[in-house]
Amino acid sequence: MNEFMEKQVKLSWHAPKKGYDVVIIGGGGHGLSTAYHLAKRHGISNVAVLERSYIGGGNSGRNTTIIRADYGIPEAVKFYQRSVELYQRLEEETGRWIMHKTKGMLKLAHSEASLKTERARALMNQAFGSDTVFVTPDEVKEICPQIDLTCGGTLPVLGGSYHRTGATARHDRVNWTLAEGALQEGAHIHQNTEVTGLIMKDNKVLGVKTNQGDIEAGVVISNAGGHVSTVCGMAGLRIPIRTHPLQAYVTNHFAQTFDPIVASSDLLFYVSQTARGEMLMGAEIDRQPSYNRRSGFDLLQSCSYRAGLLLPFLKSLRINRQWAGSCDMSPDYSPIMGKTPVENFLINTGWGTWGFKAIPVSGEQMAKLVATGKTPDLIAPFSLDRFARDRTMADRGSAGTH
Amino acid sequence: MSLQITCPHCGTRPIEEFTYGEIPHVPETLTDLDARDVDRAFMLANPEGETTEAWFHVYGCRRWLKLKRDTKLDRIVE
Ligand SMILES: Cc1cc2nc3c(=O)[nH]c(=O)nc-3n(C[C@H](O)[C@H](O)[C@H](O)COP(=O)(O)OP(=O)(O)OC[C@H]3O[C@@H](n4cnc5c(N)ncnc54)[C@H](O)[C@@H]3O)c2cc1C
Ligand SMILES: [Zn+2]
Numbered sequence: 495m496n497e498f499m500e501k502q503v504k505l506s507w508h509a510p511k512k513g514y515d516v517v518i519i520g521g522g523g524h525g526l527s528t529a530y531h532l533a534k535r536h537g538i539s540n541v542a543v544l545e546r547s548y549i550g551g552g553n554s555g556r557n558t559t560i561i562r563a564d565y566g567i568p569e570a571v572k573f574y575q576r577s578v579e580l581y582q583r584l585e586e587e588t589g590r591w592i593m594h595k596t597k598g599m600l601k602l603a604h605s606e607a608s609l610k611t612e613r614a615r616a617l618m619n620q621a622f623g624s625d626t627v628f629v630t631p632d633e634v635k636e637i638c639p640q641i642d643l644t645c646g647g648t649l650p651v652l653g654g655s656y657h658r659t660g661a662t663a664r665h666d667r668v669n670w671t672l673a674e675g676a677l678q679e680g681a682h683i684h685q686n687t688e689v690t691g692l693i694m695k696d697n698k699v700l701g702v703k704t705n706q707g708d709i710e711a712g713v714v715i716s717n718a719g720g721h722v723s724t725v726c727g728m729a730g731l732r733i734p735i736r737t738h739p740l741q742a743y744v745t746n747h748f749a750q751t752f753d754p755i756v757a758s759s760d761l762l763f764y765v766s767q768t769a770r771g772e773m774l775m776g777a778e779i780d781r782q783p784s785y786n787r788r789s790g791f792d793l794l795q796s797c798s799y800r801a802g803l804l805l806p807f808l809k810s811l812r813i814n815r816q817w818a819g820s821c822d823m824s825p826d827y828s829p830i831m832g833k834t835p836v837e838n839f840l841i842n843t844g845w846g847t848w849g850f851k852a853i854p855v856s857g858e859q860m861a862k863l864v865a866t867g868k869t870p871d872l873i874a875p876f877s878l879d880r881f882a883r884d885r886t887m888a889d890r891g892s893a894g895t896h
Numbered sequence: 897m898s899l900q901i902t903c904p905h906c907g908t909r910p911i912e913e914f915t916y917g918e919i920p921h922v923p924e925t926l927t928d929l930d931a932r933d934v935d936r937a938f939m940l941a942n943p944e945g946e947t948t949e950a951w952f953h954v955y956g957c958r959r960w961l962k963l964k965r966d967t968k969l970d971r972i973v974e
Contacts, residue, residue, distance in 0.1 A: 723940070732923070732939035733939065737942055782899070785967050
């Protein structure tokens with residue numbers, strides 16, 4: 495465990511038990527949230543989260559923390575809207591400060607096609623309970639005075655959508671809060687514990703093999719982030735996931751307040767301001783699939799150029815840090831949650847570049863699935879068998895990044 | 897610097913000129929014909945480590961080539 499974390503959360507150390515009712519592979523936000531909700535909502539606390547490194551060391555500690563529900567298909571809007579609401583009350587529920595802040599989010603359109611997309615998004619969001627409105631260039635300027643509406647004379651802003659409930663929260667605090675909540679209820683979290691295989695009998699999972707020994711399990715849930723294919727491979731299960739790196743970076747302190755989150759799919763980048771005043775930026779995934787978490791100059795150069803067209807003040811800032819995470823990309827840009835053809839083996843994956851916002855709701859719904867044995871309505875459209883049923887949930891425009 | 901791919905026709909070129917293609921491989925153990933179709937359409941090996949893949953030289957000779965890459969290090973092996 496790293497020192498800084500130890501001060502934040504009293505992660506008590508337990509010797510691993512011989513077995514648990516539920517074993518969760520991966521101590522990212524989704525795994526921790528599932529453990530938290532199993533214990534809090536359903537009294538199921540004979541649960542272990544197995545993390546091969548330290549909790550939040552994967553994408554849940556590497557993301558740009560955008561929370562929003564302005565998705566492009568009804569099933570997704572309803573699902574993410576639930577998460578936006580759960581985030582809004584997580585501080586009250588846990589008594590922990592996650593630095594949640596509602597900022598509002600602008601999605602800009604610089605072409606007729608994008609304008610149509612954003613208009614449709616606003617109407618569709620309103621119909622399914624998410625707070626998004628269509629805005630004109632003048633309104634864009636009012637919401638974010640720093641924007642150059644001509645975009646350096648190259649790609650003028652024609653309008654966009656404004657998602658008023660768009661928010662951010664501190665990722666580490668979210669992870670630790672959920673970990674602490676789960677521990678308080680009696681769940682175990684084992685760090686430095688890598689799952690190396692599954693104990694199987696026919697088509698049934700009976701437990702996990704780890705570098706710390708074997709552990710029996712009633713149910714095993716894979717929450718292994720970008721490494722999900724490897725974990726599913728242990729169960730002989732093939733899944734439609736490809737792992738791509740996604741990079742992000744922050745600048746030094748910007749002395750003005752920059753309120754909203756701003757994104758542009760025509761310019762392929764998004765930006766927000768951190769609590770420290772840094773400008774936090776990201777773009778698209780790296781083109782080739784890989785598990786490498788190297789970040790490079792290519793992205794800094796291309797993304798900063800595009801960002802500088804829209805927000806000229808960025809040109810006077812310097813880049814302080816950059817990093818990357820391994821994203822589990824699904825072919826339809828929607829998550830994959832729930833049962834699999836392997837008995838007692840559930841998966842929660844396909845979070846790609848947009849799963850931080852879903853940490854509360856996915857944990858809540860996966861916990862409900864484990865407790866009741868039935869797939870909850872909210873996540874039924876996102877089950878693995880949708881591919882065989884020809885019911886993919888294509889939502890590229892909204893999920894693309896962040 | 898970004899990765900370089902050596903094309904048998906055009907020589908060593910930056911990876912940005914190529915598009916990636918996975919070589920599909922439906923497992924022999926899968927015998928049900930419908931299941932084989934679903935696997936062929938959607939399922940991926942997504943291996944961690946060395947793997948053989950196909951790349952299309954889209955901004956070059958527009959031909960496919962095969963290479964071996966280590967996906968953990970993101971390095972071309974051969
Ligand atoms: C740069 C970047 C920016 C992003 N920005 C946003 C954003 O703005 N908004 C948003 O909503 N989402 C964003 N995301 C996506 C988001 O971070 C992820 O979707 C989310 O964190 C996934 O959480 P997880 O718990 O599934 O995976 P992770 O947090 O990656 O956790 C998986 C864990 O499993 C562990 N593990 C893997 N294999 C094993 C094994 N065999 N045994 C034991 N443990 C194992 C790993 O060590 C890891 O800790 C971003 C991602 C990146 C990389
Ligand atoms: Zn060529």
